[in-house]
Amino acid sequence: MRPVRFNINPIPANTKDSLAMVEAPEGYSGEGFFATKLSDVVGLARKNSLWPLPFATSCCGIEFMATMASHYDLARFGSERVGFSPRQCDLLMVMGTIAKKMAPVLRQVYLQMAEPRWVIAVGACASSGGIFDTYSVLQGIDQVIPVDVYVPGCPPRPEAILDGFMKVQDLVGQESLRRRNSEQYTALLESYGIQ
Amino acid sequence: MASFEAPKEANLKILQFLYDEPSLAFQFLTDITAVHYPDDSGRELAVVYHLHNLVENVRLRFKVFTSIEDPTIFTATQLFSSANWMERETYDFFGIQFVGHPNLKRILNVDEMDYFPLRKEFPLEDQTRIDKDDEMFGRGGSIR
Numbered sequence: 001m002r003p004v005r006f007n008i009n010p011i012p013a014n015t016k017d018s019l020a021m022v023e024a025p026e027g028y029s030g031e032g033f034f035a036t037k038l039s040d041v042v043g044l045a046r047k048n049s050l051w052p053l054p055f056a057t058s059c060c061g062i063e064f065m066a067t068m069a070s071h072y073d074l075a076r077f078g079s080e081r082v083g084f085s086p087r088q089c090d091l092l093m094v095m096g097t098i099a100k101k102m103a104p105v106l107r108q109v110y111l112q113m114a115e116p117r118w119v120i121a122v123g124a125c126a127s128s129g130g131i132f133d134t135y136s137v138l139q140g141i142d143q144v145i146p147v148d149v150y151v152p153g154c155p156p157r158p159e160a161i162l163d164g165f166m167k168v169q170d171l172v173g174q175e176s177l178r179r180r181n182s183e184q185y186t187a188l189l190e191s192y193g194i195q
Numbered sequence: 196m197a198s199f200e201a202p203k204e205a206n207l208k209i210l211q212f213l214y215d216e217p218s219l220a221f222q223f224l225t226d227i228t229a230v231h232y233p234d235d236s237g238r239e240l241a242v243v244y245h246l247h248n249l250v251e252n253v254r255l256r257f258k259v260f261t262s263i264e265d266p267t268i269f270t271a272t273q274l275f276s277s278a279n280w281m282e283r284e285t286y287d288f289f290g291i292q293f294v295g296h297p298n299l300k301r302i303l304n305v306d307e308m309d310y311f312p313l314r315k316e317f318p319l320e321d322q323t324r325i326d327k328d329d330e331m332f333g334r335g336g337s338i339r
Contacts, residue, residue: 100304100305101303101304101305129321129324133320133324134319134320134321135304135308135312135320136303136304136312139321139323143323
């Protein structure tokens, strides 16, 4: 019979030099104070606690499940909490083919999200319709909602989704606090028919 | 599979006979669909019924043809309840008007669609794209 082995002498994990820590923003520090820009702090907080809303309709959604799971672990990037309510989420992740009949639903979900909100189109179908060049399929979600980051691939590997996610993090971290009130942003939403 | 054609006015009588006749008993409607033959003038649209005798496990295919100017056919919903959605789908994609259908509206495509996408005069590809102008994609070149 095979002996049962217990891990009675566990080796403590060596976390020295292997933990990724977010660096503090640029600023002036002195005895008991640290001064920096508010937008840097807000950006830092936002980019490392993005709440994604997965809108998964096909195989890219399966890749996203792998991305969320322990091996690739999206939670390392501050997205432990994958929300399923648009009211609570910051990042809409559209993964998969969007049929034209689904387009108003997707738009509704986007409208229900509170500002600031970001959108990532994962995979060929969400980005451009992909191989489904046909009467029933939306030729890219940017026809109905504005998109921040596109991830190519059919489907993209979890590494690619993580890369796209980190691109969104860069955008979020560098975003000006006034961007959502700017004329350009209003004009962008206007071009999609959103107020 | 045995297959036969009949005039479109007789479709209900034939379906009823195939249903009631004890030696035939085609009492299960597997599918209704349509085919578009654009070159066959006067008989452009074929409506195809797939029937199944579940006792003998025998299948039968039954076609009626109609012109594209007047694509009206009697509905089979009184005989088969399952014909309801199948006829809606056939209407949705081919524009067959099923006379007497209780709720003949689109079932799969968006309600705003103003054409019948599986008729051959309409290109299959989405025409809103401008980045694929290669004739291989059905845009720019000729279809034939």
